[in-house]
Amino acid sequence: xxxxxxxxxxxxxxxxxxxxxxxxxxxxxxxxxxxxxxxxxxxxxxxxxxxxxxxxxxxxxxxxxxxxxxxxxxxxxxxxxxxxxxxxxxxxxxxxxxxxxxxxxxxxxxxxxxxxxxxxxxxxxxxxxxxxxxxxxxxxxxxxxxxxxxxxxxxxxxxxxxxxxxxxxxxxxxxxxxxxxxxxxxxxxxxxxxxxxxxxxxxxxxxxxxxxxxxxxxxxxxxxxxxxxxxxxxxxxxxxxxxxxxxxxxxxxxxxxxxxxxxxxx
Amino acid sequence: xxxxxxxxxxxxxxxxxxxxxxxxxxxxxxxxxxxxxxxxxxxxxxxxxxxxxxxxxxxxxxxxxxxxxxxxxxxxxxxxxxxxxxxxxxxxxxxxxxxxxxxxxxxxxxxxxxxxxxxxxxxxxxxxxxxxxxxxxxxxxxxxxxxxxxxxxxxxxxxxxxxxxxxxxxxxxxxxxxxxxxxxxxxxxxxxxxxxxxxxxxxx
Amino acid sequence: xxxxxxxxxxxxxxxxxxxxxxxxxxxxxxxxxxxxxxxxxxxxxxxxxxxxxxxxxxxxxxxxxxxxxxxxxxxxxxxxxxxxxxxxxxxxxxxxxxxxxxxxxxxxxxxxxxxxxxxxxxxxxxxxxxxxxxxxxxxxxxxxxxxxxxxxxxxxxxxxxxxxxxxxxxxxxxxxxxxxxxxxxxxxxxxxxxxxxxxxxxxx
Numbered sequence: 001x002x003x004x005x006x007x008x009x010x011x012x013x014x015x016x017x018x019x020x021x022x023x024x025x026x027x028x029x030x031x032x033x034x035x036x037x038x039x040x041x042x043x044x045x046x047x048x049x050x051x052x053x054x055x056x057x058x059x060x061x062x063x064x065x066x067x068x069x070x071x072x073x074x075x076x077x078x079x080x081x082x083x084x085x086x087x088x089x090x091x092x093x094x095x096x097x098x099x100x101x102x103x104x105x106x107x108x109x110x111x112x113x114x115x116x117x118x119x120x121x122x123x124x125x126x127x128x129x130x131x132x133x134x135x136x137x138x139x140x141x142x143x144x145x146x147x148x149x150x151x152x153x154x155x156x157x158x159x160x161x162x163x164x165x166x167x168x169x170x171x172x173x174x175x176x177x178x179x180x181x182x183x184x185x186x187x188x189x190x191x192x193x194x195x196x197x198x199x200x201x202x203x204x205x206x207x208x209x210x211x212x213x214x215x216x217x218x219x220x221x222x223x224x225x226x227x228x229x230x231x232x233x234x235x236x237x238x239x240x241x242x243x244x245x246x247x248x249x250x251x252x253x254x255x256x257x258x259x260x261x262x263x264x265x266x
Numbered sequence: 267x268x269x270x271x272x273x274x275x276x277x278x279x280x281x282x283x284x285x286x287x288x289x290x291x292x293x294x295x296x297x298x299x300x301x302x303x304x305x306x307x308x309x310x311x312x313x314x315x316x317x318x319x320x321x322x323x324x325x326x327x328x329x330x331x332x333x334x335x336x337x338x339x340x341x342x343x344x345x346x347x348x349x350x351x352x353x354x355x356x357x358x359x360x361x362x363x364x365x366x367x368x369x370x371x372x373x374x375x376x377x378x379x380x381x382x383x384x385x386x387x388x389x390x391x392x393x394x395x396x397x398x399x400x401x402x403x404x405x406x407x408x409x410x411x412x413x414x415x416x417x418x419x420x421x422x423x424x425x426x427x428x429x430x431x432x433x434x435x436x437x438x439x440x441x442x443x444x445x446x447x448x449x450x451x452x453x454x455x456x457x458x459x460x461x462x463x464x465x466x467x468x469x470x
Numbered sequence: 471x472x473x474x475x476x477x478x479x480x481x482x483x484x485x486x487x488x489x490x491x492x493x494x495x496x497x498x499x500x501x502x503x504x505x506x507x508x509x510x511x512x513x514x515x516x517x518x519x520x521x522x523x524x525x526x527x528x529x530x531x532x533x534x535x536x537x538x539x540x541x542x543x544x545x546x547x548x549x550x551x552x553x554x555x556x557x558x559x560x561x562x563x564x565x566x567x568x569x570x571x572x573x574x575x576x577x578x579x580x581x582x583x584x585x586x587x588x589x590x591x592x593x594x595x596x597x598x599x600x601x602x603x604x605x606x607x608x609x610x611x612x613x614x615x616x617x618x619x620x621x622x623x624x625x626x627x628x629x630x631x632x633x634x635x636x637x638x639x640x641x642x643x644x645x646x647x648x649x650x651x652x653x654x655x656x657x658x659x660x661x662x663x664x665x666x667x668x669x670x671x672x673x674x
Contacts, residue, residue, distance in 0.1 A: 012383035112364040115432040123424035125337040131284030134551040277525025321481025
């Protein structure tokens with residue numbers, strides 16, 4: 001006998017058995033238990049030939065089937081109309097009931113799986129795209145880049161700088177250099193952009209001041225920093241009161257065409 | 267706002283939401299209109315795009331609406347190099363996923379009892395693919411992990427919600443299958459059935 | 471392909487091309503048609519969308535065409551951006567962040583290789599939000615910037631350190647193994663083997 005096998009892969013003994021039952025459905029009356037058991041075993045052998053993983057679960061099922069087959073070969077007690085005379089093998093019955101229950105349940109999920117397979121394919125036929133970045137629609141960054149920091153803190157830091165300046169230059173000739181805020185903004189922006197290009201986007205407020213600090217220069221610089229913060233070109237933070245103000249270049253200046261005049265004419 | 271302006275705006279909102287999608291509730295909040303009105307317009311727009319065979323369509327996935335392409339154009343998108351090719355789930359993973367979807371929350375052992383084989387590999391794959399996730403621990407010994415499906419699961423299969431899952435209760439078939447299996451096993455067992463037994467089965 | 475089908479297809483192509491857009495040349499290659507024809511249809515579609523005041527429009531930026539929103543809808547997108555249902559970080563930003571978190575230090579190019587799309591916008595957003603920062607320069611040509619997560623990132627996610635990141639559970643071999651078994655199954659499937667064939671196999 002040359003039996004043609006369409007060798008498929010089975011997810012487990014239940015899957016294989018279902019396949020055999022499906023085949024049996026074509027002509028269920030012609031199926032003999034020994035044939036099904038033989039087919040099951042033949043499948044296992046074929047799988048082994050192909051070095052497929054014949055796991056212990058397959059072997060356990062084979063043993064179960066063989067037990068059923070051997071039971072069939074044993075002489076049967078006669079069937080009578082009197083139930084109390086009919087010999088019932090409880091163990092066998094339980095095994096069979098359990099197996100049937102499992103097969104039905106497994107088959108149900110196999111059906112669902114094949115339906116999901118269709119959904120999977122259908123879904124794979126449609127494409128979508130990432131959400132549009134809504135950032136440009138937001139006039140304000142939702143998160144405050146100086147969160148937890150009050151202007152008071154900046155003012156205090158400013159006062160500290162002023163006191164230091166005052167201490168150093170008790171006597172000084174007032175020599176007013178005309179530094180405009182706009183110029184100072186441009187200077188700071190140029191300095192920070194240059195640094196950012198070199199990979200350093202941070203700068204200390206004190207670095208913006210020269211060695212011979214003038215009150216006027218500190219004021220102008222401070223106002224320039226406030227202006228830059230307002231425009232979100234820089235963000236600032238301070239670890240604690242009177243500490244250094246650390247400026248971070250945000251790189252957001254590209255969204256502007258260029259410098260515009262500060263709102264307040266200083 | 268007039269009807270066509272609202273329709274256009276909803277299209278814009280769907281567009282910016284991309285694959286994250288947008289709920290009717292959110293649209294209603296943004297346009298400051300009644301959710302039912304929004305839903306009507308949305309459905310109208312959806313029908314429009316389909317009827318006019320437009321290049322973009324509206325799909326309801328995981329409780330929110332999103333724009334997608336038309337299925338018939340899929341072959342062309344595949345030609346684009348950057349196309350994120352979708353992987354196909356293995357049969358083992360798919361069966362395991364079906365079980366989790368219907369029986370969640372469920373433990374690995376329970377899955378294995380249904381499948382009749384080990385499921386650890388399949389579970390691992392599904393967790394990595396973000397289709398299932400740990401949703402808690404069972405009260406049983408060893409407090410085994412309970413698995414459930416994720417939002418990505420709905421997205422992966424293009425399902426509007428977990429209630430959109432195919433109905434497992436194809437009852438008439440179920441009974442039929444049960445009957446057939448029973449009959450087969452009666453045969454396997456070598457039991458001899460009387461005609462009365464068969465008639466009794468038939469009338470059930 | 472008829473005119474309206476082509477128009478619909480081009481709309482779909484624009485849609486999937488996202489923010490990066492698509493050139494007339496690429497469209498022409500995909501649809502296998504003359505570039506001039508494509509350009510005409512594209513212009514027609516562009517005029518259509520504008521005339522009908524649709525929620526999506528076509529913009530030409532640096533030689534590529536892409537879908538954009540209608541300017542008159544801007545106030546609504548602003549509201550959407552503030553809607554509590556929307557996560558603070560966009561999906562693109564979050565994904566980029568996760569890549570940086572797990573693969574740091576990493577260059578932009580490497581991130582883009584993983585994501586398959588441009589990442590400059592997302593990187594910019596993350597830097598501005600102080601979630602990632604420049605941590606050095608790679609030794610490669612052009613000395614590209616290396617990114618890493620910031621301390622704020624750890625605070626934001628309540629992590630004691632970068633080693634506290636959950637295991638992503640992705641083993642490099644996973645997909646490979648799946649692929650191999652699939653190939654094997656494909657070989658076996660659909661093959662009609664007779665017992666003789668099997669015997670032949672046996673003797674090998």
